[in-house]
Amino acid sequence: MQVLHPTIPYQNLHSLERWASILGGVALAASGRDKGLFGCTARLVAGAGLVHRGLTGRCDLYRVLGVRTAPSDAALPYELGIRARASVTIAQPREKVFEFLRQLENLPRVMRHLISVDTLENGRSHWVAQGPAGYEVQWDAEVINEIPGELVAWKSLPGSDVDQAGSVRFRDAPGGRGTEVRVELQYNPPAGIVGAYVARLFGREPEQEITADLQRLKQFLETGEVATTEAQSRGGSEAGKRVRRTLEEVIA
């Protein structure tokens, strides 16, 4: 996983927040009149900083934290976010692997945190996934590049909960070992980079998740089932509880 820190300054504040910053800065600077030399100077400097933040629409703290309150028309969060990549080799012909993945409705079978994908018109699709801390996140995506058997690339559309862009590449593995599948994903997590780190703490590291999803994809395409021990019997307080549905039920 790679966290991208943008070097080019850009506006990351919403207009309401910019106005609040300007007004707050003026008020803070004005409040220092009778606070003595040190108090007055400190308030002036801090107030000026807030005014500057508001006038430019740029906040360095937000930049470092990956937080953005400004509305964005750019679905491609090229200037910040998380980049993750993962690969797997599947002992199946390239066409078969490509076809399975290109049929987007198949993806929730193997991608654990994906709840549903619906194909819309014009190469667009609607995605619903399980986000960190039990939140549901949704986005619309469109395919921006497709070379049959080789590449699918997509980006999310404005208004998405998760700004993202990604690609899956396919190529023959050497020695007749099947197909190498490479996923690259760049996204803006809902709570900024802090959110991504928190998610990491709870075991939701994107690269690990993508790798696990790819392994499930491989299991499904090679064997016709996804290995699981969910719903199996065990001792102790969990005995008798069958909290999770079997895979067959999920697929059906």
Next chain:
Amino acid sequence: MRAACWYGSGDIRVETVPDPTIINPHDAIIRVTLTAICGSDLHIYNGFIPGMQKGDILGHEFMGEVVEIGAKVEKLKKGDRVVVPFTICCGKCHYCGTRKWSLCDNTNPNAALLNKLYGASGAGLFGYSHLYGGYAGGQAQYVRVPFADVGPIKIENDLSDEQVLFLSDIFPTGYMAAENCDIQPGDVVAVWGCGPVGQFAIRSAYMLGAERVIAIDDVPERLEMARTKGKAEVLDYSTQDILAELNDLTGGRGPDACIDAVGMEAHGSGIEYAYDRTKQVLMMETDRPGVLRQTIMACRKGGTVSIPGVYGGFIDKVPMGAAFAKGLTLKMGQTHAPRYMNDLMQRVLLNEIDPSFVISHRTSLEDASGAYDMFNRKADSCTKVVMRPS
């Protein structure tokens, strides 16, 4: 059903748990007729295997009768008598296709955990922690067997349960340890550890053409078994200087191949053992590699060190310089059990070996807790316990 469940270091409880059910289409449910405690189960019992959860059902050596099959099971049918290998193998991936069964790509649902720890994951294993998939084990009345058409072998002869049970793990494990030695005519093979795997390694080394086998342990009855049943020359590390004795017994050459059938919980004596024990207690070292060091030091130039004993983490002061200088070959890994099961069963049918010779105790599954304790303490001359679910 009744099952032996793990609750912590030294804490095994036989409990009533839900019966297993078919979850995936290639699953079968087996009614267990005989199961055993493996030496590697003792690593779990002693708390050295990470990734265990309270209530996990143990056991990876078991056999029984097929009582239910999933929609896509074709080779097995209800009523078949089967021995189930401890590795769960999909039969479709590159590794299964090249008979490296224990490295199967597709049967560990928690592969991501092992990816982090080891860089990659091998096959899922029965009853051997959530790192290896968290599959419920066979020390139970019933067990769910995934990919039932791939690993399990049908027993369609009148060999007894005790004669075929060990095809599940320790017989193939001892055999692969000897096979890894690439034994040539005239070779002398030294085997550290005379537990069940060591005993099968000794027998297998002779089957594969070894001239002499030297067995090393400190438990008198195990050395006696190696001497009488295995026809090995024996050394007791508690009273003898192993390196000097091996040098002496091999005309100064050193053994052509050395087998570490002990693994991460090696015992020893003196300063070196105290050092490893201390580091392990302080969690500066996860495994105690005393035997591994000795095999490397003892092995002749150009020889092979074969490691069927289980290691799980990090070890210190391994004499890599000696291994390099002597041009040693080190071979190791979980046993590719399905590769050997049929061939070894033929050897049993031909009376070349009766694997039940390692059994010292027969009991009921209900006594699992006591059986673990006895096997762990090597009490009452215990070398191998088999348990019958009632």
